[in-house]
Amino acid sequence: MNRSELLASLARCVGERHVLTTPTDTAPFSQDWRRKYRGEAAAVVSPASTAEVAAVLQLAHAQRIPVVTQGGNTGMSGGATPDGSGTQIVLSTRRLNRIRHVDALNDTIEVEAGVVLEAVQVAASEVGRLFPLALAAQGSCTIGGNLATNAGGTAVLRYGNARDLALGLEVVTPDGRIWNGLRGLRKDNTGYDLKQLYIGSEGTLGVITAAVLMLFPPPAARRTAMLTLPSIDNAVQLLNRVRAELGPALTAFEVISAACVPVLQRHFPAMRWPFETLVPVVALIETSDHESEAHARDTLAFVLEQALEDEIATDGVIGESVAQSRALWTLREHLSEAQALEGSHIKHDIAVPISRVAAFVDAAVKQLQRGFPGARMAWFGHLGDGNLHFNVLAPVDADPQAFCARQDEVNRLVHDLVQAHSGSISAEHGLGQLRRDESARYKDSVELALMQGVKQALDPLGLMNPGKVLGPMPEG
Numbered sequence: 001m002n003r004s005e006l007l008a009s010l011a012r013c014v015g016e017r018h019v020l021t022t023p024t025d026t027a028p029f030s031q032d033w034r035r036k037y038r039g040e041a042a043a044v045v046s047p048a049s050t051a052e053v054a055a056v057l058q059l060a061h062a063q064r065i066p067v068v069t070q071g072g073n074t075g076m077s078g079g080a081t082p083d084g085s086g087t088q089i090v091l092s093t094r095r096l097n098r099i100r101h102v103d104a105l106n107d108t109i110e111v112e113a114g115v116v117l118e119a120v121q122v123a124a125s126e127v128g129r130l131f132p133l134a135l136a137a138q139g140s141c142t143i144g145g146n147l148a149t150n151a152g153g154t155a156v157l158r159y160g161n162a163r164d165l166a167l168g169l170e171v172v173t174p175d176g177r178i179w180n181g182l183r184g185l186r187k188d189n190t191g192y193d194l195k196q197l198y199i200g201s202e203g204t205l206g207v208i209t210a211a212v213l214m215l216f217p218p219p220a221a222r223r224t225a226m227l228t229l230p231s232i233d234n235a236v237q238l239l240n241r242v243r244a245e246l247g248p249a250l251t252a253f254e255v256i257s258a259a260c261v262p263v264l265q266r267h268f269p270a271m272r273w274p275f276e277t278l279v280p281v282v283a284l285i286e287t288s289d290h291e292s293e294a295h296a297r298d299t300l301a302f303v304l305e306q307a308l309e310d311e312i313a314t315d316g317v318i319g320e321s322v323a324q325s326r327a328l329w330t331l332r333e334h335l336s337e338a339q340a341l342e343g344s345h346i347k348h349d350i351a352v353p354i355s356r357v358a359a360f361v362d363a364a365v366k367q368l369q370r371g372f373p374g375a376r377m378a379w380f381g382h383l384g385d386g387n388l389h390f391n392v393l394a395p396v397d398a399d400p401q402a403f404c405a406r407q408d409e410v411n412r413l414v415h416d417l418v419q420a421h422s423g424s425i426s427a428e429h430g431l432g433q434l435r436r437d438e439s440a441r442y443k444d445s446v447e448l449a450l451m452q453g454v455k456q457a458l459d460p461l462g463l464m465n466p467g468k469v470l471g472p473m474p475e476g
């Protein structure tokens with residue numbers, strides 16, 4: 001089948017208007033959010049239903065054409081970007097955007113994969129429920145992308161990752177069959193839990209077209225506090241204490257290192273940082289209280305008072321209103337973007353057991369300072385999950401290109417330390433193409449072989465997002 005026959009066949013699957021082919025039209029789909037990867041798509045197709053996805057995949061399967069599924073394109077690991085060959089089709093889920101059904105009695109919502117995360121949150125709140133997955137890209141990222149990357153975000157501590165919030169999935173297999181696993185069950189022990197294979201598979205096993213997600217009762221009040229701390233060790237101690245104090249009401253425990261603050265202020269000068277002096281670590285704590293506003297505030301005030309009294313913290317503020325709490329979150333949510341605007345930074349999305357976070361941070365900072373004098377350790381993240389975005393910025397007066405040229409050395413140093421602390425080199429952003437080879441370096445060989453076996457079983461022709469997550473299959 002030549003190119004024009006392929007485009008005509010795709011048009012028959014989804015309608016001519018929904019097959020993009022010119023470089024101008026396909027360009028936004030061919031580059032990732034970080035502008036680190038750029039590829040070239042043979043075409044971008046946007047099916048509007050599961051049946052249309054199936055038709056596209058049947059065609060791609062028959063013609064042996066690789067397919068890269070793309071949701072909101074906010075992924076951090078280049079997972080949704082086609083390669084440069086011009087032979088891959090990008091399948092955009094943006095038209096799979098219906099909220100199919102809310103079952104308030106079962107506390108579930110069934111949505112299509114292209115629904116934007118924020119729209120699910122809104123739909124849940126309209127029926128008096130909470131959909132707790134929350135992350136800074138929630139205005140653009142999609143549920144399909146969230147599930148395909150097993151997204152984390154700011155409420156994992158209380159509600160878990162995307163994986164923990166999905167009860168059922170609908171998936172189109174690489175040969176175009178539709179698996180309807182849209183079960184809204186909290187118990188189902190009928191064999192292998194296939195949905196868990198697709199969750200976190202980054203588009204390498206099939207296309208997720210819809211999901212049944214869990215809803216929760218919304219809290220009566222949410223309040224946020226920010227505390228300044230002398231060290232990461234103090235932050236870990238504080239987390240332990242706040243956990244015991246707040247129990248399940250603790251929904252987020254985030255940390256921000258000192259080096260993040262000037263970068264945020266430079267790129268978002270209108271945002272007011274609440275503290276005069278720069279301290280090593282700031283903790284952002286959120287409680288979701290099921291009693292009342294007053295109870296939420298009093299609980300946080302007690303936490304702050306105790307932390308100050310015991311000299312775990314040096315200062316703190318409490319968001320006295322929803323708006324003030326929101327403003328504190330806004331600071332946290334703009335850190336990624338501020339660092340992207342700053343440029344010349346080397347990102348890491350790592351996790352270590354919470355008990356080892358302080359040792360990891362101390363060792364990494366020390367070794368990086370020794371090897372890369374002046375480098376700024378602008379780490380922040382979800383301490384409650386042991387997950388830090390351990391980003392290293394070029395020294396202020398350094399040549400950014402020369403610094404970034406040493407990226408592999410920085411990665412090796414950080415990831416070797418992660419390994420030494422029994423951690424993971426990709427906590428919530430997935431492997432995509434960014435971490436594929438490094439993951440193979442650190443993963444147990446048996447685990448890697450089992451993963452290859454799963455890929456071979458579910459996508460024997462290797463058509464789904466080739467080159468992502470796993471390298472080429474070993475011979476034989």
Ligand SMILES: Cc1cc2nc3c(=O)[nH]c(=O)nc-3n(C[C@H](O)[C@H](O)[C@H](O)COP(=O)(O)OP(=O)(O)OC[C@H]3O[C@@H](n4cnc5c(N)ncnc54)[C@H](O)[C@@H]3O)c2cc1C
Nearest residue numbers: 071072073074075079142144145146148151152153203208
């Ligand atoms: C400012 C900012 C903050 C972020 N914060 C967080 C955070 O706190 N926590 C976090 O986990 N992530 C975070 N991210 C990363 C990103 O938002 C998440 O990975 C998100 O889940 C990706 O969703 P998406 O729809 O944009 O997916 P895309 O970027 O389009 O795709 C990501 C991967 O999923 C695959 N995929 C997408 N849709 C499907 C589907 N329907 N079926 C099968 N495969 C599919 C793609 O092929 C690709 O491999 C952040 C990103 C930004 C820009």
